[in-house]
Amino acid sequence: MSVPNFPPPRDIDLTNPFWEATDQGELRLPACSVCGAFQWYPVPGFACHPEATRHWREVAHTGTVFTFSKVERAFLPFGSEPPYTLILVALDDVDNARLVTVLVGDDQDSVAIGSRVELSPTVFETHTLPTFRLSA
């Protein structure tokens, strides 16, 4: 099993704070600066508070697997060596947000919908990927 190494774009204000945070070992998602409601994925404006700015709030490092797939062929133009296991994680303290990520660890074949997972980052030269592992 591998972890794709495909550097994210780093020059886009709408998305880069996510990667700035992962470089620090944190997980942050964008939220309304007025009411704190998460907006994931970000879009240019906030319907709840038009005057709001985008505030990147820290979120839990744990969650539950909503669904998963073992990817057995490469679709990225470079940087992926299948197989790898993708998971969609419902984070513990965030409504209406799911994190796309990669499962790491020797026990990943035992993943199931509903499995508990926790942050276990994979550090590359260009970026830190917030990968997850199955919780004990």
Place this chain on the structure above:
Amino acid sequence: MASVAIVGVGESEWGRSVDRPLDELILDACRLAIADAGLQGHDIDGFVPCTPHPAADELAASLGAKRSFTVKPGLEAGAGTVGAALLAEMMIEKGLAKNVLVYFGYKGSKPGGPYSYHAEDPVKAAFEMPFGWYGQPVYFAMWAQRYCHDYNVDPATFADIALSARAWAQLTPGAQKAKPLTRDGYFEAPMVATPMRTLDCCLISDGGAAYVISSVEQARDLAKAPVLVGGVGVGSTEMTMGSIFSQNRPDPLRFGALESSAMAYAKAGISAKDVDFAQIYDCFSISMVLQLEEMGFAERGAGAAFCSLDRIGPGGSFPINTNGGHLCYSYLPGMNHVVEAVRQVRGERGDAQVSRKSVCAIGGLGGNDHATLVLTEDR
């Protein structure tokens, strides 16, 4: 009562890779559709481009058509090409045009393939691609996994969809994947992303396709029996294209087909049980299953089992994707389904002709949007 009809359909040469400019393929398809209707280029006065190129002005110049009105769908892929019939109907009902050309073309063989469309979306590029969550088969595999979990479906059930598509393709000239396929052959096909195998995934194709819509009155004077547009419906989800495949929503297995089919059936004065056969956007086996549930042909969770070879395949009681669909015939999103539906309703399909052909429902998926088109015989 239907006010408009599809009077002509056309497809260019197509295949895994066709070494000709896309504009040329689209022009071929348009000329064939116009000729199929018994019309001339100068009869065309309305345009619904479902592709950026060629623009309607260039195409009109190539066809010798006059342009009274042009409108582009704001929906993508199958929702755009199937929903385009609604725009054509509106143009004709409003008196903006008499004969409307809907056209589309695609080069799936281009560098980056069909996947690159999603690389242009900033949130997908930032939050999905770096994880390897990329390529439409990956998105739909995740949904197939969840569907099987929620409704206790054995992924082996999907085999029948691939077997049925292949059986129809064997009866259809030009189908890209028409070699015989056994059930064992399905399970021997490589896994792409669990639980989906290569044979659960659509083809990659280069080609063009087009159809012409006219008023019913005019249609009755043209070359072929009119295929009436009984009703067109569209439905949109609350999600962006960037977020539809991964993010939370009240019902994660809905793609707008409930709304689009309700609208189309209401206009046609029918319900799902009045439909004789269907063409449903099968970018993947799972996407076809989800749509046919929303369109009312099977209960939620029962769609995969509904798609048994003996029901949806040749000779079955509810034929689906009767040319082999996007899995085995060609992948010109939604267009192949419209063209096939018209040929079936006309009774032109020879060995693949369905026996009950009065009412066909077409489902066109475009990520976060959906369109349903009901076509009927002129009776």
